[in-house]
Amino acid sequence: MTTGSPRRRDLIPSTGFWISAPSRALCASLLLFATAALAAPAAIEVESAWCAPPPKGVTTGACYLALRNDGATEDRLLGVEAEAAGRVEMHVTKVTDGIGRMRPLLDGVALPAESVVDFKEKGYHLMLVGLRGPLLEGATVQGVLRFERAEPRPVLFHVERPRAP
Ligand SMILES: [Cu+2]
Secondary structure: OOOOOOOOOOOOOOOOOOOOHHHHHHHHHHHHHHHHHHHOOOOEEEEEEEEOOOOOOOOEEEEEEEEEEOOOOOEEEEEEEEOOEEEEEEEEEEEEOOEEEEEEOOOOEEEOOOEEEEHHHHOEEEEEEEEOOOOOOOOEEEEEEEEOOOOOEEEEEEEOOOOOO
16 A cells, blocks of 8 residues: 555755855856756656566456655556567556456556555556567566656566455
8 A cells, every 4th residue: 555655755855065256156057957857857766666467378468557756746557568468558447337348558657746546546557568478576677667757767577466455
């Protein structure tokens, strides 16, 4: 569960050094650099990433992750790649009349500013389509997450049985 996940901020190391008069101009330009760095799109942090082991012989697999956007700007998960599968789709499952149906999220998944999007809680999942081998419990799946703003980042999914809700 992700109850009470810490809203940890990335640490910005302070530079506590004395400033002599001739270096003030240099310092001012360093300050400009620091401001530009802060204005860049914040990295999206992966809080958990796991795949459920599919039944034997099934060539698709469902994976889940929780993504934390600490930035002040909304971002969007646009795509996922994984070597273990031919392609990775983003799906949402909706239960109507007791039957769960999933449909693709063609526009990706919005990651609002300063919040966590937990796929499991929202009925979202990543669908590994065309698995190249069995997804066995205890194994890991390497992938890459692509965003609208943030840089692409690697992700490691752990194959494990779903935890009790
Ligand atoms: Cu699906």
